[in-house]
């Protein structure tokens with residue numbers, strides 16, 4: 001599992017926003033979970049080192065995959081919220097509250113597709129939640145700064161406007177089994193064709209780096225474009241404040 005997915009998994013299990021970004025809130029929540037009390041310092045570096053020490057990895061203040069695996073193994077899952085109300089499986093029906101929170105960040109055209117995917121997955125016996133949606137340009141820039149001009153490990157190579165999560169068109173799902181988030185599961189591959197059947201593009205179909213939790217609505221004008229050209233088109237439309245989809 002890549003560090004991003006591990007961070008998301010840890011965040012889901014400690015009950016903070018699962019954005020894959022390990023900021024002060026995430027580190028403090030991990031600290032409290034592991035030590036049973038809030039940290040007495042605001043020194044993030046000290047907090048990270050204390051957590052690394054407790055998790056049994058080298059306390060170098062530079063958390064990589066080893067640290068995240070150790071953290072993931074040393075925290076237990078928080079209680080899951082009860083399942084959403086039974087529904088008729090219509091695209092308009094609301095899903096669980098965590099997913100709805102993320103769905104509200106997506107473009108209105110994408111929202112029913114995300115809900116539909118949750119319903120179709122449930123009908124196939126798979127529980128999913130929408131765990132990541134829009135990242136604003138400034139959130140993406142903050143993420144890009146991490147490991148470069150800001151503390152922490154590098155987590156992305158994309159600046160604001162260079163990730164398909166910056167436009168409200170893309171979202172990531174998490175598969176849940178027995179109430180626990182699964183970073184890896186055969187269900188991700190099972191769901192891909194279902195997502196495609198409702199009009200979404202699926203990250204599992206990417207040629208270079210497959211991203212099986214990732215779905216996006218590709219604008220009609222970008223149908224056969226490479227990802228980088230689509231992103232350029234999206235940045236341009238956003239700068240001109242015109243519809244991203246037309």
Ligand SMILES: [Zn+2]
Pocket residue numbers: 165170171172211213214215
């Ligand atoms: Zn994604």
